[in-house]
Amino acid sequence: MTKVIEIEDLRMTYPRTWFSPPVEALRGVSMSIEEGEVFGFIGPNGAGKSTLIKILTGAMRQSSGRARLFGMEVGEPESRRGLGYVPESPSLPDYLTPLEILDMGVSMHGLRLSDKRAHCMGWLDRFGLAHVANKVVRGFSKGMAQRAVLAHAMALQPRLLILDEPLSGLDPIGRREVVDILSEYCRAGGTLFFTSHVLHDVERLAHRYGLIHQGLLTAVRSPAELAGEDELITVRSLGTVALDGLKEEAPQRWFAEIPRSELWAQLEQLHGAGHVLIEVRPVLSLESAFMKAVSKPE
16 A cells, blocks of 8 residues: 555654743654545644644644655655645635635646536535635635635545644534545545544544644554453433442432443443433543543653
């Protein structure tokens, strides 16, 4: 398989300022992502996610280490041919229309299209912006602006998509529509590297995920590897009797997180004590891994 992203011992230190000491944003990150892979990059705020993306997209130069796209050093402009990128807080030229923005993007990337306008309008339609294609983006809501930059990235026919919080600012309907479009892109063989604080989206889309905390890559795993662990189940109930292993989260409302293997015994215990069952659900594997990682002392 062709490696689309290759990162070796990547380090980034922000220099000292008059009000703060030097900050190590990345501390020796190494990983690779293959063609056709969907990789979710997760971590708390300030963990180093956006710094790494800025290095990959050429917006920032690393302190040391190597980063390559399509086998080329990220410092080479040619490495970004075929790259679609959406930053966490995009800034659009507010005097242009969505159609003009997409037209400019496909022209700059040198795409050969039989009908460029129809191509751009098709993507605007997919993202629900066809009706405002010729209106300047000044005054667009955050959700509409996010749809416009996503449509721009997809219109480039990218070999690689790098998306930093791509669902930010979208309402529930918009989130679902964008996830469907990204899923379609992935099924067609596109390579996707994305960050998200919504761990459910990562579990739903990603083949693998990388968890970064305080500049260190603490895990690179697949959902299948997580599924092999002892999955926890959350059980909630109402009752007047306190039972071993239950925690009271509100008056007469109890919960416990138990291994799946102990579920039936727990339910029988609740039934015997006269509790009313409220909820039984699996604890998200990725959520558990995330919380374990960020709660460990440095």
